[in-house]
Amino acid sequence: MSADVELDHVTIRFGDFTAVNDANLKIEQGEFFSFLGPSGCGKTTILRAVSGFMDPTEGEVRIGGKNMWGIGPNKRPTALIFQNLALFPLMTVADNIAFGLEVRGVSKFERRKRADELLNLIALPDQGDKLVGALSGGQRQRVAIARALAVEPEVLLLDEPLSALDLKLRQHMRTELRSIQQRVGITFIYITHDQGEALTMSDRIAVMSAGIIQQVGDGTTIYNNPSTAFVASFVGENNPFQGTVTNADGDYAVIESKFGPLRGRNTQGLKDGQDAILFVRPEALTLPNGVQQADNVIESVVTNEEFEGHFMKLHFKGEGAKPIGLSVTNDGSYAPPQLGETSKILFDADRAVVLPAGAMADE
Amino acid sequence: MSEFLPLFLAVLLAILIAPHVQKHADRIWLGVTRINFVQRNGVFVSTYLVVAVVTWMLIMIVLPQIYMIDFSFRYNLLPNEIGGPKDVYTLSNYEYLIFGRPGDEDALNWLHLKVFARTIIVSVLITLADFAICYPIAYYMAQVAKGGKARLLVLCLILPFWVNEILRAFAFRILFGSGGVFNVVLQGLGIIDQPIDFLRADVGLYAGLSYAYILLMIFPIYNAVESLDHNQVEAARDLGSPWWRIHYRVVMPHAKPGIASGCTMVFMLCAGALAAPQILGGPSSLWFTQIIYQWFNTGGNWSRGSAYAFVLLICCIIFVMLVMKLFKVRFGEIAK
Numbered sequence: 001m002s003a004d005v006e007l008d009h010v011t012i013r014f015g016d017f018t019a020v021n022d023a024n025l026k027i028e029q030g031e032f033f034s035f036l037g038p039s040g041c042g043k044t045t046i047l048r049a050v051s052g053f054m055d056p057t058e059g060e061v062r063i064g065g066k067n068m069w070g071i072g073p074n075k076r077p078t079a080l081i082f083q084n085l086a087l088f089p090l091m092t093v094a095d096n097i098a099f100g101l102e103v104r105g106v107s108k109f110e111r112r113k114r115a116d117e118l119l120n121l122i123a124l125p126d127q128g129d130k131l132v133g134a135l136s137g138g139q140r141q142r143v144a145i146a147r148a149l150a151v152e153p154e155v156l157l158l159d160e161p162l163s164a165l166d167l168k169l170r171q172h173m174r175t176e177l178r179s180i181q182q183r184v185g186i187t188f189i190y191i192t193h194d195q196g197e198a199l200t201m202s203d204r205i206a207v208m209s210a211g212i213i214q215q216v217g218d219g220t221t222i223y224n225n226p227s228t229a230f231v232a233s234f235v236g237e238n239n240p241f242q243g244t245v246t247n248a249d250g251d252y253a254v255i256e257s258k259f260g261p262l263r264g265r266n267t268q269g270l271k272d273g274q275d276a277i278l279f280v281r282p283e284a285l286t287l288p289n290g291v292q293q294a295d296n297v298i299e300s301v302v303t304n305e306e307f308e309g310h311f312m313k314l315h316f317k318g319e320g321a322k323p324i325g326l327s328v329t330n331d332g333s334y335a336p337p338q339l340g341e342t343s344k345i346l347f348d349a350d351r352a353v354v355l356p357a358g359a360m361a362d363e
Numbered sequence: 364m365s366e367f368l369p370l371f372l373a374v375l376l377a378i379l380i381a382p383h384v385q386k387h388a389d390r391i392w393l394g395v396t397r398i399n400f401v402q403r404n405g406v407f408v409s410t411y412l413v414v415a416v417v418t419w420m421l422i423m424i425v426l427p428q429i430y431m432i433d434f435s436f437r438y439n440l441l442p443n444e445i446g447g448p449k450d451v452y453t454l455s456n457y458e459y460l461i462f463g464r465p466g467d468e469d470a471l472n473w474l475h476l477k478v479f480a481r482t483i484i485v486s487v488l489i490t491l492a493d494f495a496i497c498y499p500i501a502y503y504m505a506q507v508a509k510g511g512k513a514r515l516l517v518l519c520l521i522l523p524f525w526v527n528e529i530l531r532a533f534a535f536r537i538l539f540g541s542g543g544v545f546n547v548v549l550q551g552l553g554i555i556d557q558p559i560d561f562l563r564a565d566v567g568l569y570a571g572l573s574y575a576y577i578l579l580m581i582f583p584i585y586n587a588v589e590s591l592d593h594n595q596v597e598a599a600r601d602l603g604s605p606w607w608r609i610h611y612r613v614v615m616p617h618a619k620p621g622i623a624s625g626c627t628m629v630f631m632l633c634a635g636a637l638a639a640p641q642i643l644g645g646p647s648s649l650w651f652t653q654i655i656y657q658w659f660n661t662g663g664n665w666s667r668g669s670a671y672a673f674v675l676l677i678c679c680i681i682f683v684m685l686v687m688k689l690f691k692v693r694f695g696e697i698a699k
Contacts, residue, residue, distance in 0.1 A: 080598070099602055
């Protein structure tokens with residue numbers, strides 16, 4: 001069984017502080033949905049409201065169409081995986097996994113059988129009699145997933161469960177989580193501040209900042225068509241150019257920046273005279289390798305080079321303290337400019353987006 | 364004569380050791396400074412620690428107790444008989460507790476045995492009652508209350524214990540007396556016609572004893588529960604657990620050492636309490652410590668008093684050990 005989750009004008013306040021401000025979205029059943037945002041953006045608060053540890057100050061949380069107000073976490077068809085996993089250290093692995101079944105009065109024999117099945121699912125067969133402390137970080141991670149799946153929830157909630165793991169394991173667990181989700185077919189709601197996790201695993205992502213859902217969409221949309229300055233600057237790397245819109249013509253807009261007029265897509269319907277920021281990604285910037293013409297051409301000095309292997313990152317002097325980043329693929333086709341040299345930088349208007357001026361993510 | 368022997372031994376020891384110490388003073392000093400413990404804490408602090416612990420354990424606890432054990436196996440003799448032919452070891456003091464005077468009608472000393480049994484049973488019940496009262500408070504303080512509220516609660520718990528034990532006990536007499544708050548309220552509400560004699564029914568005693576050791580129950584449990592990750596409580600709840608199962612399966616197993624430590628302390632102190640039973644006990648009821656006190660004090664029979672006290676101590680220790688074994692608590696854990 002799988003259920004959809006709806007947030008209908010959900011606002012959550014703690015005293016004067018608004019943690020979540022008028023969140024509206026529908027998570028489809030069987031979807032892998034992520035809330036992405038910096039710490040303190042309200043994503044964990046949303047998760048707690050869905051799991052039942054708190055109720056919204058205003059609005060409704062609906063699971064499978066049913067209003068969940070006042071229904072405790074032990075009565076909701078959700079299971080939560082905690083950031084620190086919160087496994088029970090005094091119980092064996094099998095007892096941990098079967099705890100939810102024990103609560104439901106399932107017989108000892110049945111419990112053990114089910115625990116063993118789940119141990120097979122998470123590829124930890126015959127580990128049921130160990131204490132949790134005897135397992136490695138990745139194994140504990142999987143036990144936590146099995147413990148949550150044992151109660152056959154309709155929605156599985158995950159609160160940054162990979163943050164305590166080292167990089168290699170984290171990347172491995174991403175694939176694993178995704179494949180577990182596809183096998184069990186239930187709705188996953190995943191909370192993270194790590195955009196890599198959100199982009200690789202999710203069907204859709206909600207980017208949050210300061211209690212507000214900035215944008216909801218799949219990974220490609222979020223990355224290629226950010227709708228606010230925050231999303232553009234938070235997800236992936238981006239080069240901002242601030243300015244005023246001087247020539248908006250439906251699909252495109254030109255802004256007057258410190259580097260002269262720059263043209264980009266006008267997805268948000270900006271009008272002349274508005275303050276705006278043009279964002280262009282490092283991989284969309286090119287060096288004048290023979291070609292001298294493009295929609296936008298700017299000129300700046302190379303201030304730093306970072307060799308990353310398959311590409312090289314060049315830093316040019318930008319508008320302020322933050323440099324303009326440009327990545328050059330290491331395909332040997334041309335030699336990049338040296339440190340201190342001035343070079344032209346080119347980019348197409350189609351690969352840049354002009355967004356209303358607004359708060360950007362802190363670096 | 365009896366003072367001469369230890370003195371003689373001490374002098375002999377000094378004469379034997381002193382030249383040796385003098386001769387090898389340098390090497391001994393070097394050896395001492397090489398001990399890891401001394402190196403870490405310095406000569407002054409480590410000397411103090413060793414002397415303090417040895418004084419506390421050996422001189423103030425072990426030696427007097429050995430003296431009392433020795434007492435308990437001797438006859439209660441007149442001063443001029445000590446060291447004489449009558450001064451021999453005997454089990455008669457222990458026999459008396461069990462069988463009474465040889466000439467008595469009953470085969471067993473029912474009076475004292477009953478008091479003993481009652482003391483143990485009531486102590487167990489008071490321990491259980493204290494646990495039932497204190498566990499929710501400790502849990503609230505450790506996991507629910509935040510900052511200022513928890514501190515205020517701790518203050519409210521500690522401050523009443525500044526009032527001394529006698530005063531608190533007499534206050535309970537007033538509370539439970541025939542003109543006390545409880546009777547007045549119950550009569551005022553029309554629930555009872557005649558005042559109930561709570562003191563004769565030992566209600567005052569039980570309440571007083573329960574109250575006296577509340578802190579000793581709360582704080583060990585509080586310490587243990589506080590170290591529990593609150594996420595575990597939430598995880599259990601999220602998995603569908605009702606509150607009582609969360610406590611039974613998650614919180615209590617975690618807090619077991621604290622619970623064991625609180626319960627043993629309350630039980631031991633309760634069984635060994637004297638002031639509360641003296642002041643709050645009904646006229647016809649006795650606490651075992653009161654009998655011990657009578658042997659020492661009015662009875663003037665220190666030997667028998669020591670024997671009774673040791674029976675109480677040993678039985679309490681055995682009882683505590685059995686219960687700990689039953690609940691699979693290791694001895695070291697209660698010191699956590």
